[in-house]
Each structure stands twice: as C-alpha cells, then as structure tokens.
Amino acid sequence: MIEAKELTKKYGSTIAVDRASFTAKPYRVTGFLGPNGAGKSTTMRMLVGFARPDSGEARILGVPFTDVPNPGRHVGVLLDASAVHKGRTGRETLTLAAMTMGLGPEAVDRALSRVGLTKKEAGRRTGGYSLGMRQRLGIAQALLADPSVLILDEPANGLDPSGIRWMRDLLREFANEGGTVLLSSHQLAEIDQIADDIVIMGGGRVLAEGTKTSLTADGSLEDLFFGATAHQDREGAAA
Structure with missing residues (x-):
C-alpha cells in the first residue's frame, strides 16, 4: 500500500507539487499519468525519501519510507535508469x-x-x-x-515494443501475486494498457483519480489526459 496525503513541494517560488493525495493498493497496478513536468517524478521522490515535502506526508506499508526496515527488501524503486556507475x-x-x-x-x-x-x-x-x-x-x-511494492518512474522509456509487452506482463504477474505497483508515464496508451487504477497529474496537482473503468465511465480517459496537458501548459505559461 502507498499513501500520499497532501504532499507539497516548492523550489523557490515554484510549486512543483501542490497538495497531492492518492493511494496505490495491493493486487493493483496504479498508473501515474501526466505530461512531462507535471510533478510525477518529484512526488515519487517524496514517496521514497529522496525529497523532503514542505507539507503533507507519504506512507508505504503503513509507515514513512525511512522507517521501513532494510527498505530495499520491501520496496523496489526505479527513478532513473541512467543513474548507474x-x-x-x-x-x-x-x-x-x-x-x-x-x-x-x-x-x-x-x-x-x-x-x-x-x-x-x-x-x-x-x-x-x-x-x-x-x-x-x-x-x-x-x-x-x-519486494511487495514497486515504484517505477517511466520504466518503458527506451524499451522496444516487445520489451514493453514483457514489462507489462511482468508487472501484471507481480500485482496478481499481491504486489503494489505505482508506475509513472507521460504516455496515455501505455497506462491505458496496463493500469487497473489511474492517477492523473497536471501542473503539480492531482486532477483525477479512480479505477480505469470509473474514469472511462465518467468521461473519456483521453479527454482527462489532454485536460491535464492543457492544465500543465497553462501553469507553465503562468510561471
């Protein structure tokens, strides 16, 4: 289980994440969807203690990440595939x-x-x-x-179509066995293919959250995504 409650992060006068709240549950793949610059990566960094929130809190398996004993045994994290020696x-x-x-x-x-x-x-x-x-x-x-939780930031970048299919099958199997997956992407089609639940972010804010079925029933998932993109564009212009 992953819980974000009112997470806020500022860099100078810029609000990178503004009161973001959402939940990712066991047996589910939660897609974290939004355009580049929406605040997804900063939110994930706060979840795993790489960035300190200015307000709000994040819990993984019921406690802050820094309180998870030997966290790598319980939470698998990929935030930047290029950050290797x-x-x-x-x-x-x-x-x-x-x-x-x-x-x-x-x-x-x-x-x-x-x-x-x-x-x-x-x-x-x-x-x-x-x-x-x-x-x-x-x-x-x-x-x-x-681990029982996976937090992956844009893991499909650089994968060919067969690699994306492999990753999709891997994460589906992981979730089916009781794991919690939080997967970010700026690609609507990727999240639409793999996610059970979706969190849509734009301009540092969570704009929609729910099951893929419910979000599609309330309106086109495509409309919600492009609405987030438009929101991001307005935020960027205002900055």
Whole structure:
C-alpha cells in the first residue's frame, strides 16, 4: 500500500507539487499519468525519501519510507535508469545492491533471468548499455529482494515494443501475486494498457483519480489526459 496525503513541494517560488493525495493498493497496478513536468517524478521522490515535502506526508506499508526496515527488501524503486556507475558491469551493479540488502549471488542470478539480461550482457559495463538495457537492469535491481511494492518512474522509456509487452506482463504477474505497483508515464496508451487504477497529474496537482473503468465511465480517459496537458501548459505559461 502507498499513501500520499497532501504532499507539497516548492523550489523557490515554484510549486512543483501542490497538495497531492492518492493511494496505490495491493493486487493493483496504479498508473501515474501526466505530461512531462507535471510533478510525477518529484512526488515519487517524496514517496521514497529522496525529497523532503514542505507539507503533507507519504506512507508505504503503513509507515514513512525511512522507517521501513532494510527498505530495499520491501520496496523496489526505479527513478532513473541512467543513474548507474558506467564503469561497472550489470552484474557488479546488482551484486553491490544485493550485498547492501544482505542477499546472496542467487538473488542476482534470479533477477537477471527475470528481466532477460543474458550472462554476456550482464558482464558488460553499463556505460555501453542502451537505454532499454539500463531500464531492464534498473527493474532487476528493484526486484532483487522480491519486494511487495514497486515504484517505477517511466520504466518503458527506451524499451522496444516487445520489451514493453514483457514489462507489462511482468508487472501484471507481480500485482496478481499481491504486489503494489505505482508506475509513472507521460504516455496515455501505455497506462491505458496496463493500469487497473489511474492517477492523473497536471501542473503539480492531482486532477483525477479512480479505477480505469470509473474514469472511462465518467468521461473519456483521453479527454482527462489532454485536460491535464492543457492544465500543465497553462501553469507553465503562468510561471
């Protein structure tokens, strides 16, 4: 379970996130949808303690992320697939992460297999990886300890169509087994394909939240998304 309550974050005079509240539940994939600059990434950073909210609070598994014991064992996080040491191999990257969580080499092998990175690919330095391979490596790191919550920021960037289908199946299986997934994207079609619940954000604000079925029943999901885009454009012009 992920709970955001009135999260607000300012950078100088700019309000990046304005009283954002939403919930992501177990057995569900929650799509975090909005145009670039809507505040999705900043919100996710507040969820996992990388940014301190000016007001409001976030809870994961009932407590603030910083209070989760050995958090990597319970919450898998991918916020920036490019934020890896380019001189290390994929296997070395995962091995170091596993060691910090008290996991053995078998966890690394299992994660590499799960995301489809071969032994040869895992032995290459990440500086030579394509964006799609870095995304797979980041997802592998998020899955290392078989967590119960996944928080993924734009994980489909750089994936080809077969990779997107693979990711969709992986997250569906994860949720079906009781996991909570929060997945951000600026692509309407991607969220429409995978999400059970949707949170739409624009201009730093949550503009709509609900099941995909309910949001579609109340009005076209496309209309809601383009409304968020228009809201974002107005906010940008005002700034």
